[in-house]
Amino acid sequence: xxxxxxxxxxxxxxxxxxxxxxxxxxxxxxxxxxxxxxxxxxxxxxxxxxxxxxxxxxxxxxxxxxxxxxxxxxxxxxxxxxxxxxxxxxxxxxxxxxxxxxxxxxxxxxxxxxxxxxxxxxxxxxxxxxxxxxxxxxxxxxxxxxxxxxxxxxxxxxxxxxxxxxxxxxxxxxxxxxxxxxxxxxxxxxxxxxxxxxxxxxxxxxxxxxxxxxxxxxxxxxxxxxxxxxxxxxxxxxxxxxxxxxxxxxxxxxxxxxxxxxxxxxxxxxxxxxxxxxxxxxxxxxxxxxxxxxxxxxxxxxxxxxxxxxxxxxxxxxxxxxxxxxxxxxxxxxxxxxxxxxxxxxxxxxxxxxxxxxxxxxxxxxxxxxxxxxxxxxxxxxxxxxxxxxxxxxxxxxxxxxxxxxxxxxxxxxxxxxxxxxxxxxxxxxxxxxxxxxxxxxxxxxxxxxxxxxxxxxxxxxxxxxxxxxxxxxxxxxxxxxxxxxxxxx
Amino acid sequence: xxxxxxxxxxxxxxxxxxxxxxxxxxxxxxxxxxxxxxxxxxxxxxxxxxxxxxxxxxxxxxxxxxxxxxxxxxxxxxxxxxxxxxxxxxxxxxxxxxxxxxxxxxxxxxxxxxxxxxxxxxxxxxxxxxxxxxxxxxxxxxxxxxxxxxxxxxxxxxxxxxxxxxxxxxxxxxxxxxxxxxxxxxxxxxxxxxxxxxxxxxxxxxxxxxxxxxxxxxxxxxxxxxxxxxxxxxxxxxxxxxxxxxxxxxxxxxxxxxxxxxxxxxxxxxxxxxxxxxxxxxxxxxxxxxxxxxxxxxxxxxxxxxxxxxxxxxxxxxxxxxxxxxxxxxxxxxxxxxxxxxxxxxxxxxxxxxxxxxxxxxxxxxxxxxxxxxxxxxxxxxxxxxxxxxxxxxxxxxxxxxxxxxxxxxxxxxxxxxxxxxxxxxxxxxxxxxxxx
Numbered sequence: 001x002x003x004x005x006x007x008x009x010x011x012x013x014x015x016x017x018x019x020x021x022x023x024x025x026x027x028x029x030x031x032x033x034x035x036x037x038x039x040x041x042x043x044x045x046x047x048x049x050x051x052x053x054x055x056x057x058x059x060x061x062x063x064x065x066x067x068x069x070x071x072x073x074x075x076x077x078x079x080x081x082x083x084x085x086x087x088x089x090x091x092x093x094x095x096x097x098x099x100x101x102x103x104x105x106x107x108x109x110x111x112x113x114x115x116x117x118x119x120x121x122x123x124x125x126x127x128x129x130x131x132x133x134x135x136x137x138x139x140x141x142x143x144x145x146x147x148x149x150x151x152x153x154x155x156x157x158x159x160x161x162x163x164x165x166x167x168x169x170x171x172x173x174x175x176x177x178x179x180x181x182x183x184x185x186x187x188x189x190x191x192x193x194x195x196x197x198x199x200x201x202x203x204x205x206x207x208x209x210x211x212x213x214x215x216x217x218x219x220x221x222x223x224x225x226x227x228x229x230x231x232x233x234x235x236x237x238x239x240x241x242x243x244x245x246x247x248x249x250x251x252x253x254x255x256x257x258x259x260x261x262x263x264x265x266x267x268x269x270x271x272x273x274x275x276x277x278x279x280x281x282x283x284x285x286x287x288x289x290x291x292x293x294x295x296x297x298x299x300x301x302x303x304x305x306x307x308x309x310x311x312x313x314x315x316x317x318x319x320x321x322x323x324x325x326x327x328x329x330x331x332x333x334x335x336x337x338x339x340x341x342x343x344x345x346x347x348x349x350x351x352x353x354x355x356x357x358x359x360x361x362x363x364x365x366x367x368x369x370x371x372x373x374x375x376x377x378x379x380x381x382x383x384x385x386x387x388x389x390x391x392x393x394x395x396x397x398x399x400x401x402x403x404x405x406x407x408x409x410x411x412x413x414x415x416x417x418x419x420x421x422x423x424x425x426x427x428x429x430x431x432x433x434x435x436x437x438x439x440x441x442x443x444x445x446x447x448x449x450x451x452x453x454x455x456x457x458x459x460x461x462x463x464x465x466x467x468x469x470x471x472x473x474x475x476x477x478x479x480x481x482x483x484x485x486x487x488x489x490x
Numbered sequence: 491x492x493x494x495x496x497x498x499x500x501x502x503x504x505x506x507x508x509x510x511x512x513x514x515x516x517x518x519x520x521x522x523x524x525x526x527x528x529x530x531x532x533x534x535x536x537x538x539x540x541x542x543x544x545x546x547x548x549x550x551x552x553x554x555x556x557x558x559x560x561x562x563x564x565x566x567x568x569x570x571x572x573x574x575x576x577x578x579x580x581x582x583x584x585x586x587x588x589x590x591x592x593x594x595x596x597x598x599x600x601x602x603x604x605x606x607x608x609x610x611x612x613x614x615x616x617x618x619x620x621x622x623x624x625x626x627x628x629x630x631x632x633x634x635x636x637x638x639x640x641x642x643x644x645x646x647x648x649x650x651x652x653x654x655x656x657x658x659x660x661x662x663x664x665x666x667x668x669x670x671x672x673x674x675x676x677x678x679x680x681x682x683x684x685x686x687x688x689x690x691x692x693x694x695x696x697x698x699x700x701x702x703x704x705x706x707x708x709x710x711x712x713x714x715x716x717x718x719x720x721x722x723x724x725x726x727x728x729x730x731x732x733x734x735x736x737x738x739x740x741x742x743x744x745x746x747x748x749x750x751x752x753x754x755x756x757x758x759x760x761x762x763x764x765x766x767x768x769x770x771x772x773x774x775x776x777x778x779x780x781x782x783x784x785x786x787x788x789x790x791x792x793x794x795x796x797x798x799x800x801x802x803x804x805x806x807x808x809x810x811x812x813x814x815x816x817x818x819x820x821x822x823x824x825x826x827x828x829x830x831x832x833x834x835x836x837x838x839x840x841x842x843x844x845x846x847x848x849x850x851x852x853x854x855x856x857x858x859x860x861x862x863x864x865x866x867x868x869x870x871x872x873x874x875x876x877x878x879x880x881x882x883x884x885x886x887x888x889x890x891x892x893x894x895x896x897x898x899x900x901x902x903x904x905x906x907x908x909x910x911x912x913x914x915x916x917x918x919x920x921x922x923x924x925x926x927x
Contacts, residue, residue, distance in 0.1 A: 073541070389845075404859035407826040411857075417850035417867050422841035425870035428852065 008374075008405055019317075022252030022282055025111040029141070029223050032089035038062065041195055044089050044142075048164040048198075051171055061184045061194035068188045074351040075380045075412060076320045078256070078293065086258060088196045090141040090223040104145050111220065112138055115249060134214040134245070135160055139230060141223050142198035149213065156212050158242075159204040163231055166202035173204060177235055181264040181301040181328070189260040189322075190297040193229045197262065200230035205240035205271070216245035219259075221281070221292065227258035234264070236271035238304065243274040248317070250282040254290045256319060261296045269304030269331065274312070277325075281317035286375070288347030291319025298325035302334035302363075309335075315342040315352060324382065326355035329363035329394075336365040344377035344409070353383035353414075358394035358424065365395070371402040373409035380412040387424035394424040502534050504555040508673075509642055512558060516645055518615030518622075526632070526641035536635050545817040545849045546759050546788040548635070551731060556703045558643065559589035559672035567593045570667035576693030576723055580910040582661035589666055590674025590704065591646045605654030605686065611647035611677060621649045625679055627711045627739035631763045636733045640707045643675035650680045652688040652716075659689040659908060666696035666704060666727075673703040680710045680718075684741070687717035689908050694734075695754075696727040706734045714741040714768055720748040721911050723918065726755035728783075735761045742768025742797070749776040749906060752787050753918050759788035759817075766793070766800045766828075776902045777806040778915075780922045781814035781846075788817035791835075795828040804835040807902040809895055810846035811926060821853040824861050831861040839869045840898055842891075892923045 032043045041062055045055040070081075092105050135149035137160065144162030153160050159170065167174050184194045201217045221228045236242055250257065259281060265273050275298075284291025294317075300309035311325040327336025338354040350373075356365035365385065373379035379402060387394040402411035417426050443453035498506070509527050513520050535552060536543035562570065567588040574586075583603060586593045592610050602608060609619060631637050650660065662678060682688055696702045704726070712718050726732045732755040740746050750760045762775050779787040793802050808816035818837040839848040852865040872894050880890035899919050906912040 402854075402856070404856065407829075407857065407859050409857070409859075410855070413852075413854040413865065415850075415852060415867070417869060418847070419839075419841065419849075419869045420847040422844050422846060422871050424841075426850075426868060428850070428865070428867040 019252060019282060021115060021249035021280065023114065024251040025107050025222050027105055027107045027222070028093040029090050030093045031087045031223070031226070034087055034225070035084035036086070036088060036196065040088055044196060044198060047089065047091070048167070050164075050167055053175065054167055057179075057184070058195050061191050064185055065188070065191040065195055068191055070188050074322050074382070075378060076322060076349040076351050078320055081258060081293070083192075085225070087223065087226040088229065089198055090226045091143040092140060092145065108140055108145055111140075111222070112218070115218070115220070134216050137162060137201045137215075137217040139199050139217060139219045141221060141226055141228065144199045153212070157206040157209055158211050159202065160215055161202055163200045163202040163233060164198075170202075170204070173235070174202065174233065177264070177266055178233055179264075181266060181299050182262050182297050187297060189295040190262050193231060193260050193262045193297070197229045197231035200232040200261070202232075203234040203242060203244065205236045205242045207238040207240060209240045211240070211242040214243050214245055216247065219246070219248040221250035221257055221259065224253065225255065225257075227260065230261045232261070232263040234273060234275070235266045236268065236273045238268045239270040241272045244276070246275070246277045247280065249280050250292050252282055252285075252290065256291060256293055258293045258295070263296070263298040263325075265300035265309055267300065267302050267304060267307035267309050267334075270306045271304060272308040273300065274310045275300070275325070276312040277314070279313065279315045279317050279321070283317045283346060283348050284319040286346050288319070291348075292317065294318035294321045294323060296323040298323065299328065300326065300336070301328045302331050302336060305331045305333055307331050307334045308337070310337040310339070311354065312339045313341070315340070315350060319348060321348075321350040321352050323352045324354055326357070327365060328357045328359065329365060330359045332360040333362045334360055335363070338365075338367045338369070340369045341372070342370070342379060343372045343374075344379045345375045346377060347375070348377040350378065351380040351382055353381045355384040356386070356396060357384070358387040358391040358396070360391065362393040363391060363395075367396070367398040367400065369400040371400070371411055372405070373402065373411045374405040376408045378410045378412070380414060382414045384416040384418070385426055385428070386416075386418040387421045387426070389420045391421050392423050394421060396426045398428040499535060499549055501549075501552050501555050502531065505639070506531060508555060508558060512643060516643070517612050523642050526638045529632075530635050530638035530642060533635065542634070542790070542819070545819070546757075546786065551757050551786075552703070554701070556671035556673040556701060558645065559591070559666070559668055559674050561591045562588045562667075564595065566667065567595075570665045571596065571663070573667065574663060574665045574693075574695055576663065576695055576725055577661060577691050577911060577914050580659060580661065580691065580908065580914060582659035582691055584661050584663060585648055586663040587646070587665065587676060589668055589672060590676050592648055603656050603658045605652060605656050606660070607651040609649045611649055612645070614649055619649070621651070621679065621681065624681055624711060625677070625709060626737075627709055628737040628763045628765050631735065631737045634735070634761065636705060636759070636761065637707060637735050637737075640675050640677060640705045640735065643673075643705070644677040644707070645675055647677040647679070650678070651683070652680065652686045653683040655687045659691050659911070661691040661693070662708075664692070664694045664704070664706065666702050668702070669697065669700065671701040671703070673705070675705045676707070678706075678708045680708070682710065682712045682716045682718055684713035685715045686713065689719040689911075690721070691911055692720070692722040693725065694723065694732065695725045696730050698727040699729055700727065702727060702730040704730065704732050704734070708736050710736070710738040712738065712740045712744045712746055715743045716741065717745045718747070719907050721906055721908065721915070722748070722750040722760075723915065724750065724752040724754050724758055724760070725918070726758070728754070728756060730755045732758040734759070735763065737763045739765050739767055740771055740773065742771060744768065744771045746771065747774045747905060747907070749778070749903065750789070751903070751915050751918060752777075752779040752781070753922055755785070757786040759790065761790045762792070764793045766795050766797055766802065769797045769799050771797070771800045773800070773802040774905060775802070775804045776905065778899045778902045778919070779806070779808040779816055780899070780919065781809065781816055782811040782926065783814060784812070785814040786817070787814070789819070791820040792823065793821070793833065794823045795831045795833060796825065797828060799830045800828070801832045802834070805902050806837045807899050808837070808839040808848060809842065809899060810839060810848060811842045813843075813845040815846070816848045818849070818867070819851045819853070820865070821855060822863055822865070824856045824858050824863060826857040829858050829860045831858060831863065833861070833863040835865040837867045838898070840895065841869065841871055842895070895923060896920070
């Protein structure tokens, strides 16, 4: 079945030439010398005022990285990246570590205003919807320029700050968890990130605390020839809960810029982490010039019993996406979820998916992935579900649909399902009608069409999260969710 | 990079030596064999870092290369065939092979059913038969290392031409009866002309206790409006490493059904490469793997839809007992011109005991926007509710399990049109289940 007109129009409205966030901000920047060397790493470390162990950690990673090869198994192709032609550190010259918003360069504030990111707490408080308060950490190239609601969060015991600050203020906490989910040696890009990461967010939720507001980080690449290497570490201690949102944009440029981030989530006993991403990096123009290379390692570790990690992602940007947010289900009864909508247009290439690694008993996971390819793009779902010998009673349900608009694009599905335990039950489905017939019946009986009912059920959860997104482009994201499932292929 | 020497495993070195001594003895052109072997040795035996062999590491599985089997004497061949039991109750034209060599005395070339022609491959290779040009109907299959090894070493086989409706099934009976381990490489080409139809049975048996290494390739060209029924049974000996490939190029409005049932071998890998070249063709590829002990069974499948309005259905069932490992890798490719394709691929696995593993990889590669493609994969135990239902009605647990497994596999087997062949497959399943209890 071909795609319905409504879907085509909606995908068209976010086509690559409609990119709205492509403006540049004129700010005087301070940069590290171009290229990558031990000196540059020392420079970054010194800029951040890091302790010795952190510098050593970075240097070890760098040494390791030099021996590694760039992975080539993903279904993406791009010109070789010259890692010595990138600035690894770029920060606004004027007061790179502002104490309050008044000290932040007004040009930068304007940028965030234009992007619709609320950085002033009082404005948010005076907003129409007081319930949608969100604490924001704004990362501009290599530094965090502002973090809102820090004080209020502190009262609840929640630590939310740039990771560079956390390394100084809570070194023990950082040291205990950093690299414990994504080891330094994990993969080429993660190792590179470990050597040169500049900023990102650090979140710690103490035992039993339900984080009083949404936390979010907004990443902006602005400077030319730079790469952004952010590192996010979220720890949810026993019985805590946090919902975290991440957004990203970049100016329109003819060059490709590298974004190699690492995100680590740790959920201890009974804790829950919801991690949502709206990825809208500059995708390049219709001819495939420019755009961000988004090579990201995201992994969550359900370390404790009954813990839950949920990844939700809406991917519309980047020239190339290489990203597999994963869950290691280590604790008994833990749960991992992955909800993804990846839309590719123009010449974009997406190779994304998830890994659910069942190690503990009675662990459950669910994967719902929807890929929509238009233009001349390539959209690949690549996922792994595996059950370890000891993962008794593991349960997985996977549903990945893809939709093609036009016949110059491609949609691919590469699922790996590995079971080493007889009691593990894995189901991989690509047809939309298979999702809970009871629920379908319930909805249809109340007058919804099959399509409406399917959309309601499949995306009910995703919608829930997206409606709370503070960013302007959440509107687009919501539109995507309502995209008809009609005409989808497995 | 002349100074880089590739490290070869002992098995790779042995294969190179075997090829050196065999290439002048084997019939036909040395060049094409040498070319295939060169392609093979450039990459060596595939290992787990080679995506297509991720779950079947041939480098680890093939440590020692068995010597290639000699032509059996007439008595040896007769004795071997007398001991063969596969499809015993199916009346069919026998095309037997012993130790990888065609037993031509067993075929009465003057009284073949109407519409059927058979040419021994050994002779054809030696005198450059015109049908040789039809070999390798799926060109990209020659990129596969198992196929390359077969092309390098193929010693015998047959070429069959079917023109018209051939009622009598043709039974390709492969028996390896050597007492000690031998390697064999056979190649069969079946050309089914337009509007023709044929039922092709294929059985593979070998002696227990010897590490035989058969590598069989069956190639088919199905003309427009033809009907091909292919039933394959792997009943190899318990130590055999069985590699096999089915490569088919299929025309328009064809009905093409193929099933592979695995009930033997220590390690087996059956590869199906099918290209749908004409419109409105209907393809079915099924598989039933019965694995126990430390058996390893791999079903690899690539279906390329190259024309409009084709339908393909793939159903693979795997039953895993003890510490066996099942592998299913399927891929449906739909290029942008193959609109209105309807493809469905399903792999279901039953794990009967702790310690077994199943690896599923159902892939889709789609470039056309008006198609229906679906894939599914499941993996789990027998349904407790169903077991309870049967036990509540007085069946002992073992019996109930047997019934459910039989029904599970039956789904893949029931589409076999030839009744006695289907009965033989059902019998194989029953025997396997009885041996289990």
